[in-house]
Amino acid sequence: MREFFHRKLERSAIGFVLAIIGVSAIGGFVEIAPLFTIHETVEEAPDMRLYTPLELAGRNIYIREGCYACHSQMIRTLRDEVERYGPYSLAVESKNDHPMLWGSKRTGPDIARLGGKYSDAWHVAHLINPRDVVPQSVMPKYGWLMRDELKADDLDKHLAAQRAVGVPYSDAMIANASADAYGQASPDSPYASGVTERYGEATNMRAFDGEPGRLTEMDAVVAYLQVLGRLTDAAHRQTAAAGK
Template identity: 85%
Template sequence: MPNFHRKLERSAIGFVLAIVGVSAIGGFVEIAPLFTIHETVEQAPDMRVYTPLEVAGRNIYIREGCYACHSQMIRTLRDEVERYGPFSLAVESQYDHPMLWGSKRTGPDLARVGGKYSDAWQVAHLINPRDVVPQSVMPRYAWLKRNGLKTDDLGLHLAAQRRVGVPYTDDMIANAGADAYGQANPDSPYASGVTARYGEATNVRAFDGSAGRLTEMDALVAYLQVLGRLTDAAQKTAAAQE
């Protein structure tokens, strides 16, 4: 075997061919399962897409590096299910580009945090985490409530998501900015358009506690409050296994 390696390493062409061969095997192992992905991803007819405000919140979540300390994938281990809720299904992430499963938990998993706490709790936690969780090591994000949310490019974000398979309609893309404002301002004339396009179950309220002004805090809280609630497929799977 040592002689084989010595001969291979002294032959440039042979060494290149060996690298190509090993890379091809690795590529096949990674790519082949994608041809059967339709058989492994669960069906969720009730699955809805993120609203423009939730997309903006997800972008802020990524921008601030929240995924580095919080995972969004509950494994099938008993202790995880008992702590966080039903284990995550592949279908729940079908509209996540990129996915935010993560692997590190400096903070708790957030896959099912939607609706677990009130908007006021989420705002207080983001402004100063130690006000609600004294032992928290999470940094403050108080500026999110001061920063106005940029909405003029939200239509482009939705259009980009459609290019990778998220079923946004032309109407959703054209009204992205207005829908973002309307979702956080329930008394505005734009609020009805949000529920018409995204469904009656869509959260429409002043997420940061202050109506009339759209902030980055509105967007991030709106996103957090929908995690684990885009479909009830996981809950149905858990109930069927009991």
């Protein structure tokens, strides 16, 4: 009976096309319908901070080097994950991430709550040679990040591209992107005050690679790693409220 039905359908061009359209419509509805209620599922985070130009540059390098292939950034609601990594990830924490880096494979640990867990010096040593701090690590070396200067003259274009997809960067943030990248890694420079003015007092301000006076890709990557999970306290507040 099933074979007869398929043979009859496939011999009718119009019927076959209508069947394809019908199946596609069902699939499209299943994918699109949840978007109409997304405002009910994404949590509120009025304290949400934006990536600074330096942190965004670090994120771009993280993507460039394929780090997301081994490290996820999404802590699930499972008890063992929460106990190991911290509060489970909320949708609002990724609302300004384009592309998102949730991931599904963990050759290395999840890093959604990595910010502030280790010192800058630890991250620098780990990236130069992971085995120096984690003997059993299978992570590749990224020593060139310390040698390569960060290309910062086009960061305004990166911020403008992010604004085009909904990240609320202001005109001042875009216009001062290159200067703010230098200022964040050089807190004693005249550019530093503008960074905290535009991105808030909670912004990490220091020479992340331990070498003031030069802006490297290592500065950018470490700055990015140190802010993971710290752009908003929404997850920690939800956990605290649930424990009451």
